[in-house]
Amino acid sequence: MSRVKGDEKLWAILNDKLDMLRGTERLPEAIRVAEAALDLAKRAFTADHANIALSLEKLGQLHDQAGDRAAARPYLLRAHAVLTNGESPDRRAIYRSARRLAFLAENAGDAREAITYYEMAIEAGRDLPDVPYSELGTILNNIALLYRKSGPRQAAEPYYLQALDIYEKQLGPEHIDVASVLNNLAVFYTNERRFHEAERTHLRALAIRENAYPAAHPDVAQSKCNLAVVYHSLGDYARASELYRASLQAWEEAAAGPTADYEIVSSNYADLLRSLGQAKQAHQIEERARKKRRS
DSSP states (O other), X not given: OOHHHHHHHHHHHHHHHHHHHHHTTOHHHHHHHHXXXXXXXXXXXXXXXXXXXXXXXXXXXXXXXXXXXXXXXXXXXXXXXXXXXXXXXXXXXXXXXXXXXHHHHHHTTOHHHHHHHHHHHHHHHTTOTTSXXXXXXXHHHHHHHHHHHHSOGGGGHHHHXXXXXXXXXXXOTTOHHHHHHHHHHHHHHHHTTOXXXXXXXXXXXXXXXXXXXXTTOHHHHXXXXXXXXXXXXXXXXXXXXXXXXXXXXXXXXXXXXXXXXXXXXXXXXXXXXXXXXXXXXXXXXXXXXXXXXXX
8 A cells, every 4th residue: 555545544533533522522633633634634635635725724713612712714715715726626625614714703803804705705605506595594684784884884785685585585475584684674774874774664564573573572672673773763653652652562461581682672762752742751760671672
């Protein structure tokens, strides 16, 4: 048996061992084995071989699992470069690698790099027939949120619309997951002061949720509050007040009890009441919310 063939066999043995060590949380030992496997891979395979990328990726994942993302990043970047520069790029491996790098960049606070890798993942994932629609939808939503946080905010809209299109095609227009995307899109419109578009979108999300859930459901309460914010911003205080009250009631009757969102609704409603000169009622609303949250 040639030296190269022997190295390939030993590399496979080491990979099985490090997978076992990783599965039992013996990470320092797994990292040492992964480093040895990477050295073997460099001898046994060409520089653009998929097994080089796999060894780099596994070593990066182990450092990430051990909580050292700074150490993980260079290995994962090198693995991604091998995957994308090969003669026959593996779209599934690129999709997986790009998602992981996007997640690392997002957690490191590098929005631009995260967006770049998320977009790579979307491009690769669209070519894979068995990638769950929910994964693509989540990536699109993540990109939109990153644009909303880091700008330009207007760039978020097409990603929300793409996510909405995916969910509607996969689940139908009345599914509760479609309502979640609609809610995110409508909040975006509200923040952009596109209130009439926000109103239409929130109304559709609310209708889906009311059809799917009982009145005292957190998602129904959320939609009613978000729609109230739109009417509040438009100066339609009567409709805003009605929806704030309905949202508060839903939170109070929800099985899980009021959450932090309940206090947000209370604060918004109290602000509206104060603007109408009803300071005493506003104070009562806030006091009731504090007592409900403590109980």
